[in-house]
Amino acid sequence: MKLYIAKRLCEGGATIWIVTLVVFALLRITGNPIDFLAPPDMPWTDRAYLREAYGLDKPLWQQYVLFNKSIITGDFGKSLRGTQGAALDVLLERVPATLQLTVAALLFSIVAGIGAGVVSAARPDSIYDRIGKVIAIAGQSMPVFWVGLLLILVFTVHLGWLPSAGGVDRLGLQGLIMPSISLGWLLVASHMRMVRSSVLDVLDSDYIKMARVKGLPWHLVLWKHALKNAAIPVLTLFAVNFAHLVSGAVITETIFAWPGIGRLLVESILARDYAVVQTVVFFAAMVIVVVNILVDLMYAWLDPRIRVAG
Amino acid sequence: MAGTRSQSGKLALAVPLAVRGQPTLVMQRLRETWRGVPIFSLLMLTGSILCALFAPLLAPYDPIKTSPAKALVAPSLSQHLLGTDHLGRDMLSRLIYGARISVTVGFLAVFVAGALGVLIAVVSGVYKGWVDRLLMRVTDAFLALPYLMIAVTVISILKPSMMNVILVIGLLRWMDYARVLRGEVLRLIEMDFVRLAIVAGCTRRRIIMRHIFPNMVNTLLVLTSLGVGAGVIAEAGLSFLGLGVPRPLPSWGTMLAESQKYLYTAWWLPLIPGLAISLLVMSSNLMGDWLRDRLDPTRRQL
Numbered sequence: 326m327k328l329y330i331a332k333r334l335c336e337g338g339a340t341i342w343i344v345t346l347v348v349f350a351l352l353r354i355t356g357n358p359i360d361f362l363a364p365p366d367m368p369w370t371d372r373a374y375l376r377e378a379y380g381l382d383k384p385l386w387q388q389y390v391l392f393n394k395s396i397i398t399g400d401f402g403k404s405l406r407g408t409q410g411a412a413l414d415v416l417l418e419r420v421p422a423t424l425q426l427t428v429a430a431l432l433f434s435i436v437a438g439i440g441a442g443v444v445s446a447a448r449p450d451s452i453y454d455r456i457g458k459v460i461a462i463a464g465q466s467m468p469v470f471w472v473g474l475l476l477i478l479v480f481t482v483h484l485g486w487l488p489s490a491g492g493v494d495r496l497g498l499q500g501l502i503m504p505s506i507s508l509g510w511l512l513v514a515s516h517m518r519m520v521r522s523s524v525l526d527v528l529d530s531d532y533i534k535m536a537r538v539k540g541l542p543w544h545l546v547l548w549k550h551a552l553k554n555a556a557i558p559v560l561t562l563f564a565v566n567f568a569h570l571v572s573g574a575v576i577t578e579t580i581f582a583w584p585g586i587g588r589l590l591v592e593s594i595l596a597r598d599y600a601v602v603q604t605v606v607f608f609a610a611m612v613i614v615v616v617n618i619l620v621d622l623m624y625a626w627l628d629p630r631i632r633v634a635g
Numbered sequence: 636m637a638g639t640r641s642q643s644g645k646l647a648l649a650v651p652l653a654v655r656g657q658p659t660l661v662m663q664r665l666r667e668t669w670r671g672v673p674i675f676s677l678l679m680l681t682g683s684i685l686c687a688l689f690a691p692l693l694a695p696y697d698p699i700k701t702s703p704a705k706a707l708v709a710p711s712l713s714q715h716l717l718g719t720d721h722l723g724r725d726m727l728s729r730l731i732y733g734a735r736i737s738v739t740v741g742f743l744a745v746f747v748a749g750a751l752g753v754l755i756a757v758v759s760g761v762y763k764g765w766v767d768r769l770l771m772r773v774t775d776a777f778l779a780l781p782y783l784m785i786a787v788t789v790i791s792i793l794k795p796s797m798m799n800v801i802l803v804i805g806l807l808r809w810m811d812y813a814r815v816l817r818g819e820v821l822r823l824i825e826m827d828f829v830r831l832a833i834v835a836g837c838t839r840r841r842i843i844m845r846h847i848f849p850n851m852v853n854t855l856l857v858l859t860s861l862g863v864g865a866g867v868i869a870e871a872g873l874s875f876l877g878l879g880v881p882r883p884l885p886s887w888g889t890m891l892a893e894s895q896k897y898l899y900t901a902w903w904l905p906l907i908p909g910l911a912i913s914l915l916v917m918s919s920n921l922m923g924d925w926l927r928d929r930l931d932p933t934r935r936q937l
Contacts, residue, residue, distance in 0.1 A: 336772075343776035351789050466917035468868045470875050470891060471909035474898065478905060482898050565778060572783035576872055580895070590784055591876060594791045602788055609781040617779055 329625055337618035344610045349392050352603055396607070402600035404593075412600040416586060416608055423585030426577065427570050429505035431512070438516025439556065445517070446524035446555075447547055457517060464514030469573045473507035473580040490582035500581075508577040512566050519562055523555040560624050567620075568613050673925050676918035683915055686734035696725035698732040699883045710903050718903045720893065726907055729885035733908065736879075736886040737915060740801055741866040745859050747805025748866075752812020753855065757843055759813070760820025771817070774810050782807040783872060790878045797880045804869045812858055819854050823847050853930040860923035864916035871912050887912050 874888025894904030
């Protein structure tokens with residue numbers, strides 16, 4: 326196990342390094358941040374000043390060294406917007422809101438996805454299974470922002486049940502319902518499909534037959550014995566899904582005026598606040614990598630075969 | 636002697652059969668090829684492509700010209716089948732023109748992603764060793780990127796345009812192709828016909844082009860079909876955030892973004908473009924599922 330952890334951490338470190346390289350490359354080489362920062366009518370001298378202020382006049386490798394230094398020290402420069410101070414502080418202020426949203430969305434998708442998956446697998450080709458299939462297909466086809474708009478249309482505009490804009494601080498838990506459903510929607514389908522097929526596999530195995538033979542009630546066999554083993558593959562999906570979740574937060578937060586980092590990113594882009602943009606992107610990438618490593622370790626802990634094979 | 640006789644016997648039997656039954660055989664083959672094809676998906680996909688190609692002929696009104704007097708007219712059979720938006724532009728015409736952007740970006744982004752994915756898969760699978768390990772690490776790193784955030788950022792730096800949207804989506808969505816196809820290459824390269832080709836002295840280039848690539852096409856086709864939907868959603872998302880193909884060109888995502896302000900007054904504004912996006916994505920997904928079942932029955936559970 327220790328060896329596996331060490332190995333995985335090394336791999337994780339390598340991935341983090343590549344991520345920093347990719348983020349750096351995307352932010353620097355594909356475009357000219359000065360044009361992004363400066364309004365079109367800005368005089369040439371001011372542009373030169375900006376270039377110098379951001380270290381963009383130096384050769385690329387020096388910029389990369391600077392970039393790494395700022396990662397290590399956590400100093401990503403100052404936010405351009407008035408008195409808000411360091412870009413990192415601006416970011417950290419927004420993190421809790423996104424955390425609330427993604428955790429709620431994840432919980433929703435896990436509960437709904439696993440529930441629907443087990444129910445479909447328990448009676449393949451039944452009416453439940455068919456309904457589940459339709460929901461899965463619809464779930465994978467409907468973009469996050471449309472789900473969000475539809476929810477607002479139904480629950481805010483027509484029924485007047487739920488508030489549509491704000492955040493937990495302003496609206497309380499009620500405000501969390503629609504954003505988390507719209508963000509979690511996409512994952513429901515993928516969780517459901519995964520759980521369904523793995524429960525179907527597990528239900529065929531000998532130990533389930535054994536449990537049935539010894540007279541265990543069907544619901545216990547299904548929800549305890551089968552689900553326990555069938556839930557593991559959902560974790561493998563998690564790595565990719567978490568990235569989707571963080572990405573999706575950009576749009577969900579924009580629709581629901583949610584004060585998280587996704588909205589911060591869009592605001593900063595509109596305000597041409599390059600330091601914050603860079604910080605948000607880098608932070609989000611880091612969180613995804615770290616979560617992925619943790620999930621891998623947990624996976625290995627749950628399923629001993631991986632430790633040996635990995 | 637017995638062998639040749641039976642061979643010629645088979646031949647003698649086969650020839651008249653083929654000649655006699657040729658038209659029905661063709662029909663049978665055709666029916667066999669298209670068995671179980673999701674009709675709705677096929678219609679939706681061809682419909683979208685036709686809309687994209689012949690938008691000026693199909694659209695009843697000018698999609699860009701505003702007429703404030705007719706703003707927010709509800710859908711009706713008399714004049715505006717799908718109503719008008721806040722500037723009085725006909726929604727149906729905008730929807731038809733919007734198909735241009737969605738279809739073009741969807742397909743071209745998938746083309747970029749697929750090409751890059753194939754390249755990485757082949758290099759990874761053929762050269763193996765440290766090249767493979769490095770490329771797979773890079774793939775993992777890309778998978779860990781919050782791609783929409785990066786896309787938004789990069790496009791805002793590069794300035795929004797159709798080309799940039801296609802490139803950015805393509806360059807951030809190639810990982811599935813690389814990972815799945817690499818597995819395919821690794822499997823193929825161990826197979827006897829590739830070994831025989833190596834023994835026969837084929838060049839590496841020839842082996843890749845003539846022996847490995849043709850055998851990857853099925854999988855690539857499935858992934859591509861599934862990828863078009865993802866491309867369409869990505870484009871709509873970027874447009875929704877105001878970073879897609881610039882206005883006033885109608886994109887389905889832009890239409891949705893504009894509808895946000897009129898949720899209380901005009902229900903058709905958010906409903907129609909969203910439905911169009913979802914149906915197109917669903918069609919491409921179902922088509923992909925069908926292709927997968929059709930081309931590789933062993934992977935139906937995937």
